[in-house]
Amino acid sequence: xxKSELIARLAERNPHLYQRDIERIVSTIxxxxxxxxxxxxxxxxxxxxxxxxxxxxxxxxxxxRTGESVDVSEKAVPYFKTGKQLRDMLNTDGDE
Numbered sequence: 001x002x003k004s005e006l007i008a009r010l011a012e013r014n015p016h017l018y019q020r021d022i023e024r025i026v027s028t029i030x031x032x033x034x035x036x037x038x039x040x041x042x043x044x045x046x047x048x049x050x051x052x053x054x055x056x057x058x059x060x061x062x063x064x065r066t067g068e069s070v071d072v073s074e075k076a077v078p079y080f081k082t083g084k085q086l087r088d089m090l091n092t093d094g095d096e
Contacts, residue, residue, distance in 0.1 A: 003030075037078055047085035054079045 001009075007026055011019045036043050037053050044050040053076050061072040082090075 045083070047083050049080055049082040049086055052079050052081070053077070 003026065007019065007022050010022045010026070011017070014022065033043050033051060037051060040053060042050060042052045056075050056077055058074040059072050061070050062068070063070050
């Protein structure tokens with residue numbers, strides 16, 4: 001699902017809200033999650049999951065095209081861990 005598909009689905013389910021307001025809400029939520037991660041904070045949405053930042057150490061990599069060794073610097077990467085409720089929902093057999 002893309003961001004625009006999410007906005008469209010929310011607009012369908014909430015006909016009393018203007019689409020521009022839903023766009024602003026969704027963008028604000030994503031911006032706040034991004035800002036928190038950029039500050040090094042952890043964002044937890046109960047039942048859904050937790051976003052955090054992990055550090056990848058600097059390492060010696062290899063250019064797949066030429067085969068030559070290249071230095072890869074340390075970097076921060078976003079990490080998402082699913083919540084128990086989401087995991088359970090994804091792993092049900094559908095008979096519940």
